[in-house]
Amino acid sequence: MEERSVFARRLRAAREARGVSQKQLGILAGIDQFVASARINQYERSKHVPDLHTAQRLAAELNVPVSYLYEPDDDLAQLIRLLGACSRDQRHQLIAQLQTP
Amino acid sequence: MEERSVFARRLRAAREARGVSQKQLGILAGIDQFVASARINQYERSKHVPDLHTAQRLAAELNVPVSYLYEPDDDLAQLIRLLGACSRDQRHQLIAQLQTP
DNA sequence: TGGCATACTAAGGAATCCTTAGCTTTACGG
DNA sequence: CCGTAAAGCTAAGGATTCCTTAGTATGCCA
Numbered sequence: 001m002e003e004r005s006v007f008a009r010r011l012r013a014a015r016e017a018r019g020v021s022q023k024q025l026g027i028l029a030g031i032d033q034f035v036a037s038a039r040i041n042q043y044e045r046s047k048h049v050p051d052l053h054t055a056q057r058l059a060a061e062l063n064v065p066v067s068y069l070y071e072p073d074d075d076l077a078q079l080i081r082l083l084g085a086c087s088r089d090q091r092h093q094l095i096a097q098l099q100t101p
Numbered sequence: 102m103e104e105r106s107v108f109a110r111r112l113r114a115a116r117e118a119r120g121v122s123q124k125q126l127g128i129l130a131g132i133d134q135f136v137a138s139a140r141i142n143q144y145e146r147s148k149h150v151p152d153l154h155t156a157q158r159l160a161a162e163l164n165v166p167v168s169y170l171y172e173p174d175d176d177l178a179q180l181i182r183l184l185g186a187c188s189r190d191q192r193h194q195l196i197a198q199l200q201t202p
Numbered sequence: 203t204g205g206c207a208t209a210c211t212a213a214g215g216a217a218t219c220c221t222t223a224g225c226t227t228t229a230c231g232g
Numbered sequence: 233c234c235g236t237a238a239a240g241c242t243a244a245g246g247a248t249t250c251c252t253t254a255g256t257a258t259g260c261c262a
Contacts, residue, residue: 007153021239035221041241048219049153051249052108052171067172067181070153075192076166076184082199083180091176094195098183122208136252142210149250152218 006072007055008046014062014069015044029057107173108156109147115163115170116145130158 015025022044026036031054042048043058050058052066059066065084071077083091116126123145127137132155143149144159151159153167160167166185172178184192 005153022241023239032221037240038222038242039220041239042219045241047242050219052106052150055171056173065172065174065177067168067177070156070171071166071168072157073166075189075196076168076181078196079184079192079199080168080177080181082196083177086199088176091180095176095179095183098180098187123210124208133252138209139211139253140251142208143250146210148211151250 002046005046005049007049007069008044010069010071010077011040011058011062012044014059014064015040018062025058025061028061029054103147106147106150108150108170109145111170111172111178112141112159112163113145115160115165116141119163126159126162129162130155 015022018025020028021037022040023033023037026040027033029036031039039048039050043050055069056066059069063084064081068077068080068084071080083094086094116123119126121129122138123141124134124138127141128134130137132140140149140151144151156170157167160170164185165182169178169181169185172181184195187195
């Protein structure tokens with residue numbers, strides 16, 4: 001009945017974009033196979049929130065920066081996702097670009 | 102003796118940039134004044150991690166996006182901080198720029 | 203010197219998470 | 233239509249982590 005949290009929505013979006021099941025994602029992130037399904041589901045239904053290390057492993061398997069999972073603003077979240085795919089040089093150019101308006 | 106977590110380091114960096122004490126930050130974020138000091142200190146020493154709502158309130162008072170507090174990559178973290186200060190239009194321009202290289 | 207602010211910490215009650223053991227729904231194949 | 237397998241989902245309680253309490257240590261300066 002309760003509203004879905006930002007973390008829950010971003011996690012689901014990223015997982016579906018990746019095309020894996022809740023159980024598969026959990027296993028990929030190193031969670032025991034008999035627990036994976038329940039835990040990922042609890043995260044996506046915002047029943048619970050994982051610790052930072054688990055969040056990091058989930059993000060790594062989903063090919064998004066961890067920070068993406070925590071960002072409430074949709075535009076900023078999308079930018080974080082796009083920046084996650086950028087090269088080091090591209091990022092440095094953008095930093096320079098944004099620091100000197 | 103243990104290593105400082107990403108969240109702890111970012112929180113301290115943002116707080117010091119803001120020039121407020123641990124206790125002040127806690128109070129600004131709505132934490133009880135008799136508990137504020139201990140809790141912020143536990144976060145900065147990575148003894149504990151706050152729930153998402155508290156993290157959001159801390160970030161808001163520190164003038165950084167919440168996602169900044171969770172990002173391990175220094176370049177990406179800096180970009181997130183810079184993007185947090187950008188206008189909606191600037192963000193949209195950047196999204197367009199990054200989507201079609 | 204005393205008083206105050208800041209940073210920090212142990213301990214335990216309070217809250218949250220992880221595991222177990224399923225149930226329900228959806229999607230096929232026969 | 234029915235069986236079944238995969239996917240999604242959940243309650244309950246033991247396991248773990250957090251929040252509160254109560255306090256120490258240090259530095260500053262009136």
